[in-house]
Amino acid sequence: MTDHPQIAVSTVIFALRETDDQALPALWMPLVRRIRAPFEGHWALPGGPLGIDESLSEAARHNLKATTGLAPRYLEQLYAFGDPARSGDQRLVSIVYWALVGNDEASRSEADDNVCWFPADALPALAFDHQLIVDYALWRLRNKVEYAQIAHRLLGETFTLAQLRSVYEAILQRPLDPANFRRQMAASKSLAATGEMQSGARHRPPRLYRYVEVPGTTPNPWA
Known part of the structure; x- marks a missing residue:
């Protein structure tokens, strides 16, 4: 050596x-x-x-x-x-x-x-x-993954809730209930609606969101 x-x-x-x-x-x-x-x-x-x-x-x-x-x-x-x-x-x-x-x-x-x-x-x-x-x-x-910024890095500046949920599912290796996920994200106060919709959707276009800075960390209910 x-x-x-x-x-x-x-x-x-x-x-x-x-x-x-x-x-x-x-x-x-x-x-x-x-x-x-x-x-x-x-x-x-x-x-x-x-x-x-x-x-x-x-x-x-x-x-x-x-x-x-x-x-x-x-x-x-x-x-x-x-x-x-x-x-x-x-x-x-x-x-x-x-x-x-x-x-x-x-x-x-x-x-x-x-x-x-x-x-x-x-x-x-x-x-x-x-x-x-x-x-x-x-x-x-x-x-x-309890820190919002981690999921954000795998997406982009704006994203739909379905896209965000897919990141959590990929990292945690299990499906998450869409309604429960939506409630948890709303409670975390880490997301803000951009006022825009995803383009190219076949039916009702989903809303686009972005992350906002939240003091401290948000516990991850799925970890």
Whole structure:
């Protein structure tokens, strides 16, 4: 093992996607296939070494852009992983970020033989301890969904109640009663009607909402 630890920056990216064979929208994430040892051929989180002149967040954004073409608006430091045995004979400490992107942004990401999107709960075998990292990120996400801003990052500036409910359902992995969800959102006082309607609806167009800042946090009744 080398005397001095190496520092890398990796990112867990979550996006909401709908597929024909799923009853509910699901969280998906991009992975990058490793082209060198160790774990050559295995899938891994997007990332790379920390540049000497880069900040941690700059490295995360640079690596994401280079590997997936994504430039997420929401990027937050998640945790540091540095078990001595996580990378064989080289001591490697990974500073991990997580990002949330909307489906429109995710659809513009790069994908090829070495970059592919997978359901977050059905990933292939991952390199290093990246499965542990993903599990931790999912745990944090499902506990943090009580904060309105998390669901907002997977949508956009405006959204319908049905779209918002689909985010909660995807994160919590279970359907929610629409009427009860509407009542809980109204009680939270975290939403404001924009006065506009969703365009392109076949029948009565649903209202569009946006998030408003609420002092403190709003308990999540579905967690």
